Amino acid sequence: MEAFPSPYTGTAVPLRRSNVDTDQIIPASYLKRVSRTGFADGLFAAWRAEPGFVLDDPAYRGATILLAGPDFGTGSSREHAVWALQDAGFRVVISARFADIFRGNAYKGGLLPVQLDNAAVQQLMSLVETSPATPVTVDLAERAVRVEPTDGAAFSASFDIDDYAQWRLLEGLDDIELTLTAAADIAAFEATRPPFLPAALPIRG
């Protein structure tokens, strides 16, 4: 995984919807690829068919920060939702609340989920609705989202992220490599598993 740049600056697009479930982010009919890339065409496929959908507004072309209502990424565990957002150029999603599985998947892939309180998200949405080209800075090291006063209405908010997730993202570390440093612990644990636990092999009829 690539290290997440800090600070990161991009423009933002406001998606004023809550409960954006992963079936909306990428419908099931787009999940059939066996690769990790190529999912951008499925991103918000049904909503993109509606005229005036905000992601298709030329004013927000090139936006890499998605602002959304609360409960983003609910529903299916499909990591394709993260891949589709990344394939479409997004590096950050800002929402008042994320579904647990989505947030975990985002961390794995290096997409940064930033949780701000709803009032802050609304303020940021209004700001980029007024001035779509406003540069928004997401500073993972400082755990802050900022809009510089010289770039329009000033905005500043801090966000929480656990130390471990922050470190992994900033360093671009691979979880499997980290876990394999505990190979001896895994083997020791396995030796203590009770014999009554089931195994799928050999097959029992």
Next chain:
Amino acid sequence: MSGTPRTLAEKVWDAHLVRQATGEPDLLYIDLHLVHEVTSPQAFDGLRLAGRTVRRPDLTIATEDHNVPTLNIDRPIADPVSRLQVETLRRNCAEFGVRLHSMGDAGQGIVHVIGPQLGLTQPGMTVVCGDSHTSTHGAFGALAFGIGTSQVEHVLATQTLPMDRPQTMAVTVDGRLPLGVTAKDLILAVIAQIGTGGGQGYVLEYRGEAIRALSMEGRMTVCNMSIEAGARAGMIAPDQTTFDYLSGRPHAPTGAEWEAALSYWRTLATDDGARFDREVRIDASTLSPFVTWGTNPGQGVPLSATVPEPTSHDDARALEYMALQPGTALRDVAVDTVFIGSCTNGRIEDLRAAADVLRGRQVADGVRVLVVPGSVGVKTQAEKEGLDAVFAAAGAQWRGAGCSMCLGMNPDTLAPGERSASTSNRNFEGRQGKGGRTHLVSPAVAAATAVTGRLSAPADLRSEPANGAR
């Protein structure tokens, strides 16, 4: 056991700690990893790229479910992209030595139906799958949760997962469910109460008299939909109902090992005095058949209610998508399609409940009814009981096993604008097919709806003439 009283979830968590250190997630051992074709190809690719193997193929089992057609399953899948995904799973399982139940195999079925059916899901285990409805297995007192594809790769490579310790929430359902009110109605009511985000960060533990009275099938329905309340996992303490269900299943322990397992399983229930981070209570006796009106599973009301007035922009959007007017009686809503199946309600007891309603009755004109068993095992059992004949005589279609119309990834879909009563788990926009409109219901309500063509409960049918005997 001495020490601080602990909840069921905490006991299972603690028993799987491989490594625990300040400032990093706990490393949990995974007892069972279920795999299907949609969320695994990139994980196996990752293993290949890194030159890794599957650490414990004996604790891993795969099936084909999401893409599989439920008609003509003896022929190759017509959609070339779906076919490639299924063929990729077959190649990966062969290469890495993973047990696979392919289409046509007697063991094939929805991943969350076959684990319990085989006796592979047992109390106190950790169970994961690249599928959010893995919470189903919590019905046995297992800690079971959905994971993303990167985590699938992690479990394949290490048989462990780094996880942050979740908070715990008690969902206590006191009293008894009235006659005709089922596990599905109960969980839809719970989700309507706590909301689609209310369970985020928690493991739910369902407890109380109404939960204890549920069968294993009913408990699986309840735990299955924990994720629709935002909770990754839902659990129910194992009891005699659990042990009776497990006894004699192919992978259940036997002899002295059964006795050892039983002693362990009996220690798992939440200790008296254990503290939950949050508690909610529901009175079962106040519940009635439940149905969703909107586009998330929290937008539900009793079937006897009317479509509510929108209180937010999102509500208004949901009503527009669903083409419903506030004030309309739910019982006046006509459907085109009824879907009975899925990992929520595709088990034998669900099919029996639907057949009990359809026996001697006819599906309403113009209504398409799909009955899809959750596994080949369920299908075989249903046919042994003659349920297939009941469905066929009523005018419903009896299909092969798979995820079918739950998710619009195989040939079973709604057409744009079509409306369904569905026993599945998600009423999201487009979930059952682009432009499709979904009302989530129990198997009994689905079957009654098939008869009238409008959202209905079995009790509504009693007044209709020319019904067959129950």
